[in-house]
Structures are given as structure tokens and as C-alpha cells.
Amino acid sequence: MKMINETAIVTGSTSGIGKKIAELFLKEGCKVAICSRNETNVNRTVTEFKNQFGDSVIGMPCDVSDPVAVKNFIDKTIEAFGSVRILVANAGVNLTYGPFQYLPLDQVNSDAHKIIGTNLIGVLDSISAVLPQMIKQKYGRIISLSGGGADRPMENMTIYSASKGGVVAFSRCLAKELDKTENDIKINIFQPGMIFTNLYNAKLIEAWKDKELYDAEMDLLKKYAMTDVEKSSMAVIPYALPTCKDNGKDFRGFPLAKMIRGFMKVSKEMKRINST
Numbered sequence: 264m265k266m267i268n269e270t271a272i273v274t275g276s277t278s279g280i281g282k283k284i285a286e287l288f289l290k291e292g293c294k295v296a297i298c299s300r301n302e303t304n305v306n307r308t309v310t311e312f313k314n315q316f317g318d319s320v321i322g323m324p325c326d327v328s329d330p331v332a333v334k335n336f337i338d339k340t341i342e343a344f345g346s347v348r349i350l351v352a353n354a355g356v357n358l359t360y361g362p363f364q365y366l367p368l369d370q371v372n373s374d375a376h377k378i379i380g381t382n383l384i385g386v387l388d389s390i391s392a393v394l395p396q397m398i399k400q401k402y403g404r405i406i407s408l409s410g411g412g413a414d415r416p417m418e419n420m421t422i423y424s425a426s427k428g429g430v431v432a433f434s435r436c437l438a439k440e441l442d443k444t445e446n447d448i449k450i451n452i453f454q455p456g457m458i459f460t461n462l463y464n465a466k467l468i469e470a471w472k473d474k475e476l477y478d479a480e481m482d483l484l485k486k487y488a489m490t491d492v493e494k495s496s497m498a499v500i501p502y503a504l505p506t507c508k509d510n511g512k513d514f515r516g517f518p519l520a521k522m523i524r525g526f527m528k529v530s531k532e533m534k535r536i537n538s539t
């Protein structure tokens with residue numbers, strides 16, 4: 264067990280990638296605090312983890328877009344564990360899928376507040392709330408979640424991509440600042456790849472695309488381009504350990520070449536389907 268004596272917060276950890284990272288940390292002997300917006304989801308996940316890992320897990324509802332809730336969650340975790348040595352700023356949402364040009368202004372505005380409020384401001388606030396404790400203990404490992412469109416152009420998730428681009432820029436800048444201090448605090452950026460989770464329930468923009476074609480494309484993506492959640496999440500562990508010397512590094516949970524080959528296959532198949 265690599266993570267005995269470690270204490271971690273994983274935000275947005277009642278499903279998908281965050282839940283898997285929390286589970287992997289618990290398996291390695293770490294104490295983990297989980298959260299999400301929904302109390303029922305939190306209670307269900309805490310019970311599930313307690314059944315497997317005993318009392319090493321705590322959890323409470325926390326919407327990361329609410330700074331008061333974030334501070335409360337982090338303070339309660341420090342109270343329970345005595346420290347927070349690791350933060351995985353994972354909570355994220357995407358609300359609509361399709362070209363920006365089909366989104367009316369009021370929807371752009373509403374989506375932008377929710378997506379950027381969770382994916383970017385939620386990350387900034389979580390890190391801000393945890394830093395005083397990390398500075399006090401002169402130690403911390405922070406991992407922020409990047410996503411599609413953050414470092415190369417991608418269609419159909421423009422607002423989401425903007426939020427993730429912000430996370431990447433913020434994390435790289437913070438890493439530079441942390442480098443200048445005496446403390447052993449690092450922040451690195453995790454790009455998990457495409458993983459079929461609830462994130463893909465984003466509402467398809469109806470004015471844009473036929474639902475059947477979209478479903479056909481999703482099936483092909485699942486077959487050729489998606490990554491396994493456990494394999495991908497394993498990549499986080501080395502960046503959560505004291506042995507991690509990287510700071511400001513982007514790391515992946517999937518082989519890029521395999522994903523590019525997968526996208527090429529999907530695009531070829533979709534051309535064929537569209538022409539029939």
C-alpha cells in the first residue's frame with residue numbers, strides 16, 4: 264500500500280473518474296474525503312466505500328461552485344483527518360453538446376456561468392481553500408483535471424473547453440509560483456482521455472444534429488477511442504505521492520496515438536454512414 268498516512272480530498276467523487284480515483288486511493292491505504300452536489304449520491308458512495316475500506320472515507324454534499332460550501336468541506340476534512348496532503352480538483356460538468364452558433368445568447372450565458380463556475384472557479388476555490396493548510400504543513404500534491412479542447416482545438420464543447428483551458432493556464436501559472444517557495448507543494452494537470460461517464464449526458468443541441476446519427480457516432484467512439492476509467496485513473500497515483508518531483512506538468516491517462524487512430528476510424532465510418 265503506497266498511500267498509508269496520506270489524506271486526500273477528491274471533489275466530484277460520487278461517479279465517473281473522481282469516484283474511481285477515490286477508490287484507488289482508498290485501496291492504497293489513503294484516507295479520502297469525497298463530495299458532490301447531491302446528498303443521496305454522497306451517502307450512497309460513502310456507504311459503498313465504507314463496506315470495502317472501513318472508516319478511511321468521509322463525505323459530505325458540497326457544490327464546488329459555492330465558495331462557502333467549499334471552505335466548509337475542506338475545514339471539516341482537516342478537522343476529521345488532521346491534514347489534507349492531496350487535492351484532486353475533479354468536479355466538472357458539461358451541459359450542451361454541439362456547435363456554438365446554434366446556442367442562443369441566454370443559453371450561452373446560463374451554460375457559461377454553470378460550466379465555468381464549476382470547472383474553473385470551483386477548481387480555483389478548492390485550491391485556494393486547501394492552500395493555507397498545505398502551506399502550514401509545507402507539503403501538498405494538487406492534481407487538476409484538464410479536458411477536451413484545453414490544449415488543442417475541439418468542436419462542439421466550446422464553453423467546456425474554455426473552462427478547461429482556464430484550468431490548465433491557472434495550474435501552470437500556480438506551479439511557477441509554488442516553485443519559488445520553500446514548501447514541497449506541487450500542482451500537476453491530468454488529462455484522462457475519453458471515458459464514457461455521466462458527462463456524456465450533455466444535452467444534444469437539437470437544431471444541429473439528428474439524434475440517431477449522434478448515437479451512431481457515440482457507439483463508434485466507445486468502440487474505438489474511449490479509455491478505461493480504471494486504467495486512466497491509475498495515472499494519478501504517482502502525482503499524488505511524496506516521490507513526485509514534477510510541477511506544472513500535463514500528464515495523460517491514455518496513449519494519445521491510440522486515441523488519434525480511434526478518431527480517424529470513427530471519422531471514416533461516419534463518412535460512410537452519412538453517404539448511405
Ligand SMILES: NC(=O)c1ccc[n+]([C@@H]2O[C@H](COP(=O)([O-])OP(=O)(O)OC[C@H]3O[C@@H](n4cnc5c(N)ncnc54)[C@H](OP(=O)(O)O)[C@@H]3O)[C@@H](O)[C@H]2O)c1
Nearest residue numbers: 275277278279280299300301327355410457458460461462
Ligand atoms: N469523461 C471524460 O471523457 C473526461 C475527459 C476529460 C476530462 N474529464 C473531466 O473529468 C472530471 C470528472 O468527469 P466525469 O467524466 O467523471 O463526469 P461524471 O461522471 O459526470 O462525474 C462528475 C462528478 O462531479 C460531481 N459534480 C458535478 N458538479 C459538481 C459541483 N458543482 N460540485 C461538486 N460536485 C460536482 C458529480 O456528482 P453530482 O451530480 O452529484 O454533483 C459527479 O460525482 C471532470 O472535470 C471532467 O471535465 C472527463
